[in-house]
Amino acid sequence: MLRVHYSWYQQPAPTSPVTCDCGWAGTWEDLDQEPFEQLLQLSCPECDTHTNVLFPTTAEIRDAAAAGNPDALKQLQSVDQQRERRTKHPEASSPTQLPGLPADGPRILRVDHEYPERDPRDPDGPWLVVMAGSQILWRQPAYWEDVDGGERFLRIVWERYGDQIDEVDLSRAALCYICGDRWNQLGRIEAAALGPNAPRPEPTDTRSTSVEQGESALPPSDRDGPPADSTK
Ligand SMILES: [Zn+2]
Numbered sequence: 001m002l003r004v005h006y007s008w009y010q011q012p013a014p015t016s017p018v019t020c021d022c023g024w025a026g027t028w029e030d031l032d033q034e035p036f037e038q039l040l041q042l043s044c045p046e047c048d049t050h051t052n053v054l055f056p057t058t059a060e061i062r063d064a065a066a067a068g069n070p071d072a073l074k075q076l077q078s079v080d081q082q083r084e085r086r087t088k089h090p091e092a093s094s095p096t097q098l099p100g101l102p103a104d105g106p107r108i109l110r111v112d113h114e115y116p117e118r119d120p121r122d123p124d125g126p127w128l129v130v131m132a133g134s135q136i137l138w139r140q141p142a143y144w145e146d147v148d149g150g151e152r153f154l155r156i157v158w159e160r161y162g163d164q165i166d167e168v169d170l171s172r173a174a175l176c177y178i179c180g181d182r183w184n185q186l187g188r189i190e191a192a193a194l195g196p197n198a199p200r201p202e203p204t205d206t207r208s209t210s211v212e213q214g215e216s217a218l219p220p221s222d223r224d225g226p227p228a229d230s231t232k
Pocket of ligand 1 (some may be wrong): 020021022023024044045046047048051
């Protein structure tokens with residue numbers, strides 16, 4: 001039974017009994033979990049036989065929410081909040097949007113992650129910021145586990161300032177927020193921070209595909225739910 005694929009809202013309840021061909025028996029929530037870009041992989045703790053549960057698309061979330069599914073209602077709220085935030089604070093889509101550096105500016109730019117907790121008057125964070133010394137050059141929303149967005153942003157920073165700087169110093173906080181639990185993507189983001197001359201990392205997650213910008217991840221508070229709309 002562990003070889004079947006499930007859609008998000010059709011998966012068994014957490015306490016449903018599960019048996020594996022190897023003899024293991026437990027419940028659905030006892031299975032080992034590993035999240036990927038578009039699905040959650042659930043594995044038998046004994047023999048690693050696995051099944052995949054596809055994260056819901058926005059359309060599936062809306063359908064399930066309309067049918068009164070409480071998880072979907074929560075997820076839909078998060079999807080809508082994220083859409084609002086992206087509309088209110090658009091991300092850089094071109095290097096020309098970023099301001100210039102003074103001619104005698106620093107040769108190292110820092111890309112950091114600003115937590116809203118640092119400033120309770122700022123309800124729109126967290127942010128990714130580009131700092132030249134103590135000056136903030138650019139600020140845009142940071143999205144948890146938005147590896148594609150983080151990589152795109154670092155590429156834009158290099159395109160904009162590459163001929164004026166030697167280094168982008170990506171803070172540990174920014175790296176961790178961009179990658180979230182997707183540790184296999186660390187190399188990709190580190191390489192993007194090193195700039196265009198960095199060696200390309202070996203692909204580590206062949207199942208991952210590019211997610212359309214817009215609704216790729218839920219904030220950390222919703223990590224008990226799936227990333228929204230990850231099937232494009
Ligand atoms: Zn097994």
